[in-house]
Amino acid sequence: MSYLNKWLKQTHTTIFSSYAIMASFSTYVCMYAFRKPFTVATYDGMAWAGMDYKILLITAQVIGYMLSKFIGIKVVSELPPYRRASGILLLIGLAGLALLGFALTPPPYQLIFLFINGLPLGMVWGLVFGYLEGRQTTELLGAGLSASFIVASGWVKTVGKWLLLSGIQTHWMPLLTGLIFTIPLVISVYLLHQLPPPSLEDEQQRTRRAPMNREQRWQLLRALAPGLTLLIFAYVLLTAFRDFRDNFMAELWQSLGYGSNALLFTATEVPVAVAVLAVMSILMLIKNNHRALLLYHLLIGLGFILIGFSLWGLEYSHLPPPLGMTMVGLGVYLAYVPFNSILFDRLIATFRYVGTAGFLIYVADACGYLGSVGVLFYKNVGQSDLSWFNYFVQSGYIISGLGILLISGGGFYFFRQSTSSLAEKKRLV
DSSP states (O other): OOHHHHHHHHSOHHHHHHHHHHHHHHHHHHHHTTTSGGGGSOOTTOEETTEEHHHHHHHHHHHHHHHHHHHHHHHHHHSOGGGHHHHHHHHHHHHHHHHHHHHHSOTTTHHHHHHHHHHHHTTHHHHHHTTTTTSTTHHHHHHHHHHHHHHHHHHHHHHHHHHHHTTOOTTTHHHHHHHHTHHHHHHHHHHHHTOOOOOHHHHHHHOOBOOOOHHHHHHHHHHTHHHHHHHHHHHHHHHHHHHHHHHTHHHHHHHTTOTTOTTHHHHTTHHHHHHHHHHHHHHTTOOOHHHHHHHHHHHHHHHHHHHHHHHHHHHTTSSOHHHHHHHHHHHHHHHHHHHHHTHHHHHHHHHTOOBOHHHHHHHHHHHHHHHHHHHHHHHHHTSTTSOHHHHHHHHHHHHHHHHHHHHHHHHHHHHHHHHHHHHHHHHHO
């Protein structure tokens, strides 16, 4: 046990939370430097087998990332805590080697290396979140971690765009961006690994967190299958839309007349991260897990509504593009962040299951990236003549409407289930 670990056990909650957010946030930002920079290039005029080359590159990585989520259902839920740090570094190191292959290989063989790049990276989130879940402050910690993928994509794209504008070749830019973040990554993972496990008081409030075997995983899924199905379908829609916005931000800004401004990739995401962090921090104050679970459903529903409203404002020029894109991002992440940080943590705490929220996060994520792949292929095959912006708006309307219906159904189911559970406990007492 290190001196830092001992100090964190004794320090004030505010200092502990600040430390945990800083360590997890910086770790995940550094991971993004190995995942997203290649998307800042537009690959104009490039195609293979009659398909847009950038769509093929993104699809190859997303398929690898999606398979990683399926693998992560087992790995993340079973991996002992003491192996998390080495696991994070190993996974990101493998992704970096794949980017070297991407740099050295001509098209279309680069697709193989982006697939390999995505394959390990999908498990990093679960390993990082494993350090944070099951605590009384998990809302705040999860929001801080989630803020990383809101702003990280913009930050690393800004770095990637700067490298391109500096004359770095497109196929070398992703690897060089990753190398810039390598030393901060190692330091961040070390600091993250010093976090002590949840205290006894945490376990009393949020239930004990422990690795789950196959039977325990199936038992949880069977017990809450109807509600989880509705949530996962909502998340599939949300992931597909969020991923499309993230991967094709360069094309969207180009179509809106802002293609040469590299700072916009970051400037529109930072306010979103701050707003989401503030909302999640307030919800941390709610100690009652039953009530908090329902409020998170309402928050996700609000996110879906804001997506539709903001797209309407953009389409009909009621909102200037920077403000409109920021509001769309706010709607996306108000709905998306709870799924990735605290919704399932509160769900496990509400129904008193001993296990890991990471397991449910990875079930949802694995299904979510299937939807992301489907959206990419549909754009290339079914809507190839539609502009990036029009496809973005039309798909967003559909996702907003369906998402509201699905999350409403999920909220009603879990309200009934948790109310019945509370009534049963009172009867037994």
